[in-house]
Amino acid sequence: MILAGLILLSVGLADVLRRFLRGRALWIGIAVAGVLVLVLATLGGAYLYAVVGLALAALWVWLLPLDGRPRLSFWPAALLAVLVVALVAFLPARVMTGLFAGRWLATPFGSIGFDLLVLGLGVFAVLLETGNVIVRAALLGERAEIPADIAPEHEGQGAGASAGAVAGLVAVPPSAVDPGVPTASEPTPPVPAADQGFRGGRLIGPLERVIVLLLTLFAAYPLLAAMLAAKGIVRFPEISRDGVNGGRAEYFLVGSLVSWVVALGGALLLWWAARAGF
Template sequence: MILAALTLIAIGGADLLRRFVPRRPLRIAALLVLAAAVIATGVLADAIVPALIGVALAALWIWSMPLDATGPASFWPAVLLAGVTVSVTALMPSRPDPGIVGGVWHLPAPDGEIGFDVAMLALGVVLFVAESANLIVRAALDREGTWRPADQGGALRGGRLRQPQQAATGFQGGRLIGPLERILVVVLTLAAAYSLLAAMLAAKGIVRFPEISKDGETGARAEYFLVGSLVSWVVALGAAFLVWWGVRS
């Protein structure tokens, strides 16, 4: 589990730094600090090898999943990452004695105490769904050649002609709405608040209906909404399942 946790922390933290640290020298310095922090956490938690693997996987992720362009491997890095995190969480349960930090770690919960490995996994999930999941959604849209409102002009990608940008009114807050929505999906799923979860997802469809209803014969807006939303929800539900499994392992 600690391998999945440190990997998600490294990847999620790196993507947030890439998004919000504009200057390249500062961004590189911040990424190096993040890598050092992950390795230091591994040393203190008797998980130096998982920490090094997590940093290496984060470096590969940064190379293969650029922020605003189609990566060389499309969304396959996300598929491989899902396989790795699920496998190591299932095969490597929470450790009873996580090194030096285990002697001072104490995080109470209603049903007992949250272990260090589980807490790190939850932190990694939150960081990952905040920005990294946006890259997965974008990669899925690019792979399927789905039209996006932000595209400038028509372009032939994925074997399909994308339409030019429409009026700058629809879907402008996706980079903020998406992370908030995914965090809510994770929280509501873990809280077993399925009725609230269903209501939230239904409300999103209702709010987006005026934009979707403006579609012509192509159905481009509906396709964009469905592909983006479904991929985003799958990532969030998968993240919630990962934490659920970690808590019970």
């Protein structure tokens, strides 16, 4: 099970670092994170598993770039889920070695083993930025239409510039000019910039997944249902103004469902590992 935890932890840290760091800072952050993962695994006598986890994290970053389309669509996320579930379900409990051999760690959820702690850290790391990467891959893979008001800014600016250029090239026929009206061009009032609104999806998504995970682990199912329903109620006025193609509703449904599946899958994985006695 610790192999599954180290894989998830490596992938989660890699996605967080490449989202918020650039250039030399990114490489320094990756080196520090790699050393921390190796140290953590060495304390539990699983340093070889850490090497496997770091290698798979590098493959994950290559298959799912932040800028550009995924190289294998949604398949890397599906394969990662299958791999992690198989490792937890079919690998037997290992003989503990290292600093934490035979020790149980006290947590708010009770006493747990070192392997389960590492798996919990890995699941939490994946719920952060990796969840956003998976949702994006699902939306691009299903070709869900991104609403115009949340599309990349350069697309809207390019469209506006093209329209202005075309309008400037249209010639006015002589018959349309009134001799009694001055032909001097009047200054055009500035067009107010479109309100881009608050783009909190990158923050709301991780918070939502963490809350879903915690409510599921604590068996607070009424609160979980209320939170999921509240999200639909809050977004209903926006979705109800959707166009004939239903792009906004499709974008909302696909993104929300995939995000919830990631969180619920993490909760199920932790519950399964805990019941198995790891």
